[in-house]
Amino acid sequence: MNRICDYLPFWKDLSEDQRSLLQNSARERSYKKGEILHGGSEDCVGLVLVKRGQLRVYTVSDEGKELTLYRLFERDMCLFSASCVLPSVQFDIMVLAEADSEVYMIPPLLYRTLMDSSIAVANYTNELMASHFSEVMWLMDKIMNKKLDSRLAAFLLEERELVGSDTIKITHEQIANHLGSIREVVTRVLNYLCSEGMVRLGRGSILLTDLKRLAELAESSRR
């Protein structure tokens, strides 16, 4: 069985005191698929370290429109569920369990103490933030430069990799929430993909029938 020390690359650089502080304060938590771990800026639950499962990190606009920023898998850490740790983080994210998940919760104050006393933890945080920043910049480029049909094709191919099957169980509403769109528009684009023979639409599921053309569409850009 893995312990928290196996998940933290900076563990070897911590002092004995720092190690026992971390070991005594981190809490193991389980979440069922569909549960929300973190819901916006008012709660600062702490840093989430994924032991097992799959988490979705997303934003919600004032009007309730969602957009998936990135996903977290085993060994990933979520910094922004502890935004109180970094005063300059001025945005809210939501974190939801997309599969039954087990995580370590590291209390925000403890993590701040470690950042202020360990160069290794401070620079690990830098790399973690830079990698999340890179994912968001990649997403921004897609949103600015790809049409929705292209982003939807790319999304379906990514889901296929995640579930390991050509049949993806997902509603049009859920796809809209991943892509920052609305259900009606997603349905229109899916009907187009269906009429082109790239997918077949079932009740609550989508079968990918032409992977080659979906991949071409995913690669195409706006102009």
Place this chain on the structure above:
Amino acid sequence: MNRICDYLPFWKDLSEDQRSLLQNSARERSYKKGEILHGGSEDCVGLVLVKRGQLRVYTVSDEGKELTLYRLFERDMCLFSASCVLPSVQFDIMVLAEADSEVYMIPPLLYRTLMDSSIAVANYTNELMASHFSEVMWLMDKIMNKKLDSRLAAFLLEERELVGSDTIKITHEQIANHLGSIREVVTRVLNYLCSEGMVRLGRGSILLTDLKRLAELAESSRR
């Protein structure tokens, strides 16, 4: 006259050796309005610390479409012009002088050495990245949830604050580059704003004639 120590909040936490290293390695540079300071990932010019002037940080898509991420003013520091300092930064930005500017250039290797030897520098870097991240997330929310007319109204009001005048000297092409759009679309939206009496269009300039309605439009959201 200000020296580099007056610009760096972590100066007081550096050792004498670190201070003299920084003072001897940082270079003062001047850029004319319109000059590019940094152009993508292949060059890693170093950290740019603004003494005077105004810099624009933006991305360029594969097709050449630009999008302004944020601006830097006096005392601001640009981290991503030294992306080689952080291996997890996997995106390219451009930095251009929007006004005649004077900057300090801090060599990337020197900065990395400071990050690895000073907790204050490592955590300053964290706050700097978090604040840039927040600006990009704010922009993403605008792009996802505001129509172009609303973003253009907000842009014109921000420019008015920057230049201190109701007349803004800018081309439609330049506005398109700030907003990640194309000239034809910007011209169409400007003609609409003109027909509504919110702006008057001149040759290479725009006069804001109804600030109240522009502000209302800037606040309005997509649905």
